[in-house]
Amino acid sequence: MPFYITTPIYYVNARPHLGHAYTTIVADVVSRFHAMRSEEVFFLTGTDEHGDKVVRAALKEGMTPRAYVDRISRLFRDLWPDLNVRPSQFIRTTDESHMAVVSRVLQRIYDAGDIYFSEYEGLYCFGCERFYTERELVDGRCPDHQTEPETIRESNYFFRMSRYQQWLIDHITAHPDFIRPERYRNEVLAFLREPLGDLCISRPKSRLTWGITLPFDEQYVTYVWFDALLNYVSALGYPDGERFRTFWPAAQHIVAKDILKPHGIYWPCMLKAAGIPVYRHLNVHGYWNVDQGKMSKSIGNVVEPLQMKDTYGLDAFRFFLIREMTFGLDSNFSEAALVQRLNSDLANDLGNLFSRVVSMTHKYFGGLVPEVEPEMGRQYGLGLGPEAQRTIAEYELAMNGFELHKALAAVWEFIGRMNKAVDVSAPWELAKKKTTLKQLEAVMNSLLKGLRLISGLIYPVMPETAARMQKHLGLDPDAPFYVLDDLRLWKPVPAGTRLPKSVMLFPRIETDTPAPGTAPAAAPSPAAPEAKPEIDIDDFRKVDLRVATVLHAERVPKARKLLKLEIDMGERRTLVAGIAEHYTPESLIGRQVIVVANLKPAKLMGVVSQGMLLAAGETAGPVLVLPDKTVTPGTALR
Ligand SMILES: [Zn+2]
Numbered sequence: 001m002p003f004y005i006t007t008p009i010y011y012v013n014a015r016p017h018l019g020h021a022y023t024t025i026v027a028d029v030v031s032r033f034h035a036m037r038s039e040e041v042f043f044l045t046g047t048d049e050h051g052d053k054v055v056r057a058a059l060k061e062g063m064t065p066r067a068y069v070d071r072i073s074r075l076f077r078d079l080w081p082d083l084n085v086r087p088s089q090f091i092r093t094t095d096e097s098h099m100a101v102v103s104r105v106l107q108r109i110y111d112a113g114d115i116y117f118s119e120y121e122g123l124y125c126f127g128c129e130r131f132y133t134e135r136e137l138v139d140g141r142c143p144d145h146q147t148e149p150e151t152i153r154e155s156n157y158f159f160r161m162s163r164y165q166q167w168l169i170d171h172i173t174a175h176p177d178f179i180r181p182e183r184y185r186n187e188v189l190a191f192l193r194e195p196l197g198d199l200c201i202s203r204p205k206s207r208l209t210w211g212i213t214l215p216f217d218e219q220y221v222t223y224v225w226f227d228a229l230l231n232y233v234s235a236l237g238y239p240d241g242e243r244f245r246t247f248w249p250a251a252q253h254i255v256a257k258d259i260l261k262p263h264g265i266y267w268p269c270m271l272k273a274a275g276i277p278v279y280r281h282l283n284v285h286g287y288w289n290v291d292q293g294k295m296s297k298s299i300g301n302v303v304e305p306l307q308m309k310d311t312y313g314l315d316a317f318r319f320f321l322i323r324e325m326t327f328g329l330d331s332n333f334s335e336a337a338l339v340q341r342l343n344s345d346l347a348n349d350l351g352n353l354f355s356r357v358v359s360m361t362h363k364y365f366g367g368l369v370p371e372v373e374p375e376m377g378r379q380y381g382l383g384l385g386p387e388a389q390r391t392i393a394e395y396e397l398a399m400n401g402f403e404l405h406k407a408l409a410a411v412w413e414f415i416g417r418m419n420k421a422v423d424v425s426a427p428w429e430l431a432k433k434k435t436t437l438k439q440l441e442a443v444m445n446s447l448l449k450g451l452r453l454i455s456g457l458i459y460p461v462m463p464e465t466a467a468r469m470q471k472h473l474g475l476d477p478d479a480p481f482y483v484l485d486d487l488r489l490w491k492p493v494p495a496g497t498r499l500p501k502s503v504m505l506f507p508r509i510e511t512d513t514p515a516p517g518t519a520p521a522a523a524p525s526p527a528a529p530e531a532k533p534e535i536d537i538d539d540f541r542k543v544d545l546r547v548a549t550v551l552h553a554e555r556v557p558k559a560r561k562l563l564k565l566e567i568d569m570g571e572r573r574t575l576v577a578g579i580a581e582h583y584t585p586e587s588l589i590g591r592q593v594i595v596v597a598n599l600k601p602a603k604l605m606g607v608v609s610q611g612m613l614l615a616a617g618e619t620a621g622p623v624l625v626l627p628d629k630t631v632t633p634g635t636a637l638r
Pocket residue numbers: 125126127128129142143144145146
């Protein structure tokens with residue numbers, strides 16, 4: 001059976017953050033799960049690149065829209081390998097093939113009579129060159145210009161969405177899991193109780209040219225949502241592509257709750273009007289609230305959570321995101337919660353079990369997996385066989401229903417039973433007597449089987465750890481060891497397999513956070529540097545601190561620590577920074593930094609550095625200081 005999963009295509013007016021990473025990791029996890037079932041999988045992600053917000057973001061950076069979208073789109077594309085996310089395709093709405101599909105679908109709906117020309121009246125800010133809704137205004141004024149917008153009328157094209165309202169209500173009612181979890185289905189149905197208006201799908205070229213020209217009126221470009229949603233079919237080669245025929249009927253989308261309405265209402269109506277069957281499921285998740293107060297090693301920027309993967313390991317980061325969030329609800333992201341999960345679920349439960357069982361195999365059998373007679377296996381197998389089947393069934397059900405946290409909970413329940421089985425069977429006692437040797441062999445064999453199963457089941461979330469476990473069970477980590485039908489067979493690690501020496505899968509993180517109630521509030525932090533003498537404001541003003549955008553970054557040849565940066569600080573400058581051991585050049589491009597602009601130029605390894613980057617001097621390495629929001633390059637700090 002084919003399986004098709006999509007993330008939203010991400011809007012390029014901002015850089016990737018935790019929310020994007022979460023959605024895309026979820027898509028990767030379910031893709032890998034469906035591959036475990038030997039299904040044909042297609043996983044699509046990409047970027048949404050048209051519209052006035054992109055034009056304004058580009059202008060702010062002094063770039064053309066084309067150059068700007070190329071840059072930000074690359075940041076997204078380059079992030080996925082870093083997160084071990086493997087999409088089948090990365091689509092951009094500026095791709096020619098996508099633009100051709102948008103024209104084609106527009107023409108089709110237009111010919112069918114579902115697009116009409118009419119006047120639109122709204123609140124327009126001439127400074128921003130855009131319409132505002134009442135809700136976007138602050139005290140009735142444009143938030144950027146502090147002026148009252150004017151009511152203007154404009155002629156535009158409209159999609160007759162209202163015609164499909166009853167059809168959509170019927171469809172959702174007949175397919176209870178069309179939108180899931182249920183709370184979002186209810187939200188869409190509640191919205192549909194009110195009359196559904198028609199959708200304005202054009203923008204006159206007099207105020208926006210960065211878009212797809214309407215095929216039936218070249219004075220207009222397509223509204224960005226109408227353009228973007230069609231990526232889900234254009235990527236498959238709609239209408240005649242082989243992929244479209246194979247994968248479209250199995251389509252599932254993943255979105256965050258803020259874009260429920262376009263995906264739950266506009267999109268099905270568009271599909272219906274275009275004569276395309278609707279998708280199968282819309283899977284909606286909540287928000288991550290980033291608890292900045294608890295990000296001790298970080299600097300309170302929304303990008304920071306992504307750096308936790310470097311601090312604690314990618315698999316631990318992926319595990320935390322999938323295990324911590326109940327799919328559909330909001331969740332809190334904090335470093336403390338991540339460390340807590342790492343220590344308890346990964347280091348303690350899984351890591352200890354693994355190293356215990358592998359070490360005992362070494363201790364009692366010289367690292368060779370013992371041979372077991374079937375009868376002994378049944379008698380002394382600790383009952384793990386039936387537990388394994390129950391676990392697989394629960395896991396599969398939860399994965400299919402997009403309850404990924406529950407799938408992991410089922411695996412951890414099994415891990416808990418395994419740990420208990422070790423304690424109850426006490427192999428160290430069985431090893432003391434010759435008469436219990438057969439029993440010891442059966443116990444160890446069953447425990448190794450259990451580890452083999454666990455390595456398969458954690459594969460979608462922690463592919464690297466899964467392969468590592470395989471390797472340390474003496475099995476081929478490159479073989480598709482995670483095939484679900486195979487796991488159901490509850491196969492032993494073959495007798496005679498030699499296990500490599502035991503390994504620590506997840507080292508415990510020592511936390512220096514004192515237990516609640518014991519914190520001596522007045523005690524100075526041991527890391528606090530000695531205070532410097534007071535200065536007055538004039539001394540401070542001598543330092544010219546400015547925000548800059550990194551345009552380009554590369555390593556300085558033969559210098560382990562140095563990066564050469566081209567920055568935009570209102571003017572272009574070259575800087576040399578000693579951060580190469582902690583930041584890759586790619587991770588810096590497009591980011592904003594703080595620069596001491598009036599530092600005397602200095603020559604480092606033959607390169608003249610015209611200024612200095614600000615970083616917090618952590619013992620673990622420098623941590624760059626970034627502005628909380630994007631600001632115009634060259635802006636002074638006060
Ligand atoms: Zn304005």
